[in-house]
Amino acid sequence: MSRQSICRSFGGGSRRGYSSCSAIGGGFGGSGGRSRISYSSFSTSRGTGGAGRCGGFSSRSLHNMGGSGRISMGGSYGGGYGCRIVGFGGGYGGGFGSIGGGVIGGGIGSFGGPVRGGPGFPGGIQPVQVDTTLLRPVHVDIDPQIQQVKCQEKEQIKTLNNQFASFIDKVRFLEQQNKVLSTKWELLQQQGPSGPRKNLDVLFENYIQNLRRRLESLVGQRGELESELQNMRQYVEEYKTKYEEEINRRTAAENEFVVLKKDVDCAYMTKVELEAKVGALTDEINFLRCIYEEVRTISRDLSVVVSMDNNRHLDLDSIIEEVRRQYEQIAQNSRAEAEAWYQSRYEELQSTAGRHGDSLRNTKMEIQELTRNVQRLRAEIESVKKQNQQLQAAIAEAEERGELALKDARRKLEELECALSKDKEELARLLKEYQELLNIKIALDVEITWFLIYSQFAAKHHPVGTACLLSALHHSAGMKHLQPH
Numbered sequence: 001m002s003r004q005s006i007c008r009s010f011g012g013g014s015r016r017g018y019s020s021c022s023a024i025g026g027g028f029g030g031s032g033g034r035s036r037i038s039y040s041s042f043s044t045s046r047g048t049g050g051a052g053r054c055g056g057f058s059s060r061s062l063h064n065m066g067g068s069g070r071i072s073m074g075g076s077y078g079g080g081y082g083c084r085i086v087g088f089g090g091g092y093g094g095g096f097g098s099i100g101g102g103v104i105g106g107g108i109g110s111f112g113g114p115v116r117g118g119p120g121f122p123g124g125i126q127p128v129q130v131d132t133t134l135l136r137p138v139h140v141d142i143d144p145q146i147q148q149v150k151c152q153e154k155e156q157i158k159t160l161n162n163q164f165a166s167f168i169d170k171v172r173f174l175e176q177q178n179k180v181l182s183t184k185w186e187l188l189q190q191q192g193p194s195g196p197r198k199n200l201d202v203l204f205e206n207y208i209q210n211l212r213r214r215l216e217s218l219v220g221q222r223g224e225l226e227s228e229l230q231n232m233r234q235y236v237e238e239y240k241t242k243y244e245e246e247i248n249r250r251t252a253a254e255n256e257f258v259v260l261k262k263d264v265d266c267a268y269m270t271k272v273e274l275e276a277k278v279g280a281l282t283d284e285i286n287f288l289r290c291i292y293e294e295v296r297t298i299s300r301d302l303s304v305v306v307s308m309d310n311n312r313h314l315d316l317d318s319i320i321e322e323v324r325r326q327y328e329q330i331a332q333n334s335r336a337e338a339e340a341w342y343q344s345r346y347e348e349l350q351s352t353a354g355r356h357g358d359s360l361r362n363t364k365m366e367i368q369e370l371t372r373n374v375q376r377l378r379a380e381i382e383s384v385k386k387q388n389q390q391l392q393a394a395i396a397e398a399e400e401r402g403e404l405a406l407k408d409a410r411r412k413l414e415e416l417e418c419a420l421s422k423d424k425e426e427l428a429r430l431l432k433e434y435q436e437l438l439n440i441k442i443a444l445d446v447e448i449t450w451f452l453i454y455s456q457f458a459a460k461h462h463p464v465g466t467a468c469l470l471s472a473l474h475h476s477a478g479m480k481h482l483q484p485h
Contacts, residue, residue, distance in 0.1 A: 211413065214409070215409065222402060225398055229391055232387065232388055246370065246377055250370045267353055271349045274349060
């Protein structure tokens with residue numbers, strides 16, 4: 001606690017304008033808490049004739065009484081008739097060594113500097129030695145920082161007063177808490193050790209059992225969900241295998257379709273070439289037929305005048321007819337053979353094209369069927385994936401809820417354990433206080449009994465002088481019983 005105050009003083013032959021003192025106290029002695037007391041005063045005086053005495057700024061500080069204590073004082077002497085002198089710092093200073101020691105130290109202070117006192121001489125008043133240098137007037141001015149120092153001192157005083165007020169409020173609050181605890185202790189004492197006490201362990205155990213059962217149910221649900229997840233994963237693997245098989249079959253069918261398409265393209269190109277050849281041969285046959293018709297027409301219209309002699313002659317008509325007949329027979333045979341070969345080839349190509357067309361239609365139907373199966377399997381896989389995602393989301397949500405429930409249960413369990421430990425500590429503290437108060441009461445009862453026995457023993461020997469003592473003892477015993485425990 002620190003305290004700071006402002007005081008005004010008037011005294012002696014010199015008149016002081018104002019003085020201030022401040023004290024900050026701590027512990028006493030040695031290297032313990034440090035305390036400081038400082039005084040500062042500003043004084044002026046008016047001297048009449050000769051050498052007058054006027055005060056100035058003097059300072060005194062006290063540090064930690066019982067430790068390295070130091071007291072220093074500074075003043076000033078001035079002279080002049082009817083003048084007013086203001087001194088600061090310097091002058092003749094005297095220092096007091098210790099409180100109640102009866103020793104006085106003297107020293108000479110300097111202008112504006114600290115005043116240090118030397119060792120004093122024990123005994124009575126020592127002769128004063130006047131220094132002529134001190135009789136000369138000293139031109140000093142007022143310290144411009146004095147207002148700032150005053151403001152700082154005021155702020156320090158306000159701060160210390162606020163701290164002191166807060167300390168007082170804290171003390172009052174602690175006194176109120178002490179009264180409340182005393183009232184609680186009296187109520188507990190009135191209830192006695194056999195009073196009703198709530199057994200919180202049973203409640204905590206029941207709550208912990210409920211949380212454990214809930215945890216076991218969540219663990220069981222998690223196991224069921226994990227088994228369902230495994231089954232769904234197996235279904236997904238099976239559908240995935242089937243889907244891969246269907247993809248392989250589709251790939252094989254597409255490859256076979258490509259091969260068949262190549263064969264069909266080759267057959268179609270061969271058919272086109274053969275049709276072109278058939279057209280060329282038909283055109284050639286028609287051309288030859290036209291030539292033959294022309295030749296035949298010319299041969300019919302040709303009139304040949306043959307001069308026959310009577311000699312023996314050749315039958316050219318028969319020969320030409322025979323040659324023509326033979327050529328016609330050869331042409332017919334060649335035409336029949338060509339037509340038969342082309343017809344057979346054309347029929348063969350038609351049968352091949354029909355067979356390839358049937359296989360192509362079958363392949364297209366199979367491809368369409370496989371496409372439908374693939375689309376159906378894709379839809380099933382998408383539905384299974386959605387179900388799997390839903391199950392995974394449900395499992396994640398269940399795990400999250402389980403984790404949250406476990407965290408909540410653990411947090412509540414920790415809170416309950418903390419509350420239980422606090423209640424146990426509070427109960428132990430109350431029991432300890434009760435035991436201490438009980439011990440104090442027993443000690444007081446023993447002391448009162450001993451004093452009563454002693455007073456009765458003394459009353460037997462000194463009946464007149466011990467009556468007042470006995471009544472005082474009874475009164476003090478009654479007051480001790482009335483005090484709150």
